[in-house]
Amino acid sequence: MKLEEDIELSLFRGKNIIIDKYITLKSYTLDQIIIDIEYNKYISLLYYMCNTPYELRTQLYKEKILYADITHWELFINFFNSGKDERMEEVFKTFLSLDYKDYELKFYEDIMVIENKLNGHQIDEFKFLYMVSILREMGGLSNNKEPVFGNKTSMVYEIEREERRMSKGRFKGKTTLKSVMSSISWNSSINIFQVGDLTLYQLYDGLNSKVKKDNYDNIMLGIYTGNIKSDSIDFNKENWYNK
Numbered sequence: 001m002k003l004e005e006d007i008e009l010s011l012f013r014g015k016n017i018i019i020d021k022y023i024t025l026k027s028y029t030l031d032q033i034i035i036d037i038e039y040n041k042y043i044s045l046l047y048y049m050c051n052t053p054y055e056l057r058t059q060l061y062k063e064k065i066l067y068a069d070i071t072h073w074e075l076f077i078n079f080f081n082s083g084k085d086e087r088m089e090e091v092f093k094t095f096l097s098l099d100y101k102d103y104e105l106k107f108y109e110d111i112m113v114i115e116n117k118l119n120g121h122q123i124d125e126f127k128f129l130y131m132v133s134i135l136r137e138m139g140g141l142s143n144n145k146e147p148v149f150g151n152k153t154s155m156v157y158e159i160e161r162e163e164r165r166m167s168k169g170r171f172k173g174k175t176t177l178k179s180v181m182s183s184i185s186w187n188s189s190i191n192i193f194q195v196g197d198l199t200l201y202q203l204y205d206g207l208n209s210k211v212k213k214d215n216y217d218n219i220m221l222g223i224y225t226g227n228i229k230s231d232s233i234d235f236n237k238e239n240w241y242n243k
Contacts, residue, residue: 007134011201017134022121024097025134030181030203031196037094039177046139048079049091050132054146058163066155072132073125077112081105095135140204180207 010017017025033042053060053067053075060067080088080103092100098116103123106115114123135141149155184206185192198206222228 008137011134011137011199012205014199014202019127019131020121022098022116022119023123023131025095025131025138026097027138027199027201029197029199030177033200034196041090042094043139045087045091045094046135046141048087049076049095050136050139050141051075052146057159061156061159061163066152067159068152068155071125073112073128076128077105077114080114096131138199138201140200180204183207184210 007017011027014027014029016027019025028037028042033039052072053070056075057067060070082088089100092098092103102116102118103114104117106113106122111124115121147158149158180203181192181195184190184198184203185195187210188206190198190206195203219228223230
């Protein structure tokens with residue numbers, strides 16, 4: 001789900017996002033995340049809220065569930081309705097500024113909503129997916145594109161193959177928050193004493209802009225030195241300001 005430009009501008013400026021009368025998504029600074037919440041806890045809660053069935057495909061498969069057979073909303077409802085997971089209480093408090101204990105699952109014909117027992121406030125599937133799309137941007141989570149399989153047999157084969165790869169530790173990322181903060185601090189006008197005032201969105205937005213600018217400069221240097229032919233470059237795509 002692509003965000004509206006005014007939402008992106010608000011995130012760029014580090015502003016909170018008001019969803020409705022009761023829900024405000026807070027744009028935490030890095031210092032707030034690291035000191036007040038703890039970064040690993042924040043990311044763990046963010047994944048718990050935002051992970052899609054596809055992103056949890058191997059875990060779901062262990063429970064004999066194919067990710068294509070459950071929607072993101074249904075997955076979240078399962079987490080919400082367990083009633084035993086303290087993480088859901090933390091998710092509601094940290095990301096939605098709500099009290100988990102005030103909400104319950106309600107059915108209106110074939111529609112599932114999470115409803116406040118005191119004031120009737122509701123979270124439906126559309127609102128949930130909209131909030132998730134914003135929270136993913138806030139937390140710097142990439143959007144994994146789901147592949148298309150011709151049948152369930154090929155889907156199961158791919159899940160099992162990935163499960164074997166994960167068991168061998170082949171998905172350990174090398175990029176850490178510290179390395180990104182260091183890159184921004186030592187290679188931009190923002191220093192190590194200021195970087196903590198940035199939000200995660202601002203941090204990763206700055207990093208992506210820096211990478212694009214470096215790539216563009218390298219292309220222009222290659223053209224200037226004769227190592228790259230200018231007519232081989234699509235300058236509508238290869239410039240330093242496009243997303």
